[in-house]
Amino acid sequence: MADSIIRLENINFAYDSKTVLKDVNLEIKRGTFMGLVGPNGGGKTTLIKIILGLQEPDSGNIFINNQPIDKFKDWNRIGFVSQKANAFNKGFPATVFEVVSMGLTAKLGYLKFFNKTSKKQVLHAIEQVGMSDYVYRNIGDLSGGQQQRVFIARALVSEPDLLILDEPTVGIDFKNVERFYELLNKLNSEQNITLLLVTHDTGAMTNYATNIVCLNQTMHFHGRSEEYSALSTEDLSRIYGHPVQVVVHDHH
Secondary structure, three states, X not given: OOOEEEEEEEEEEEEOOEEEEEEEEEEEEOOOEEEEEOOOOOOHHHHHHHHOOOOOOOEEEEEEOOEEOOOOOOHHHEEEEOOOOOOOOXXXXXXXXXXXXXXXXXXXXXXXXXXXXXXHHHHHHHHHOOOHHHOOOEHHHOOHHHHHHHHHHHHHOOOOOEEEEEOOOOOOOHHHHHHHHHHHHHHHHHHOOEEEEEXXXXXXXXXXXXXXXXXXXXXXXXXEXXXXXXXXXXXXXXXXXXXXXXXXXXXX
């Protein structure tokens, strides 16, 4: 388990008397690109909150870097990018550099001096997501896809072990969605960054993710992406609770 970043054991959670998660077991190993898919209301967001320590399960165990979650303190090692494209304030007065530098706040503290090393970290994170030409542009002037790249850079600047993205392509047009997935694939395959991506785009996941987890209260599938691709439409419809048709994107 030395290469395990996240390990969940027998996680259960309910809102009032309504079951949201039931006996969920999950391990995310270093270097994985994991896609988390499932129907609306299937518990994906709740699971992410539990991993991030924002929600406590009713029962079960959580380990981060092989430490019990209540002992884990180095939260800058877990990066998070949420849904933001539709809700972002276009008038927010901050440059790309300033937004990305906010990702060092937890690591440096509010009163620490922002030195040359910190500046290099910020510029490197911006370069990682292909936004070096926009360093001093106001973030409100960027497209939805470009903004998401900046928010990924903000999460990457603290050099996390794991980057979690919750439906990050909401509000981004198809052309930029394709580029966005290609960026994630590059971060994982070339820079060995471990990714957990929550998405409804099962077609994209079969092209990019190394592993797929399908969650609908319980874990219905947890395996390699090619194994998920081999599931029949009947299997998927049973998991989702309604008819499902997988659209596989053709990438060249």
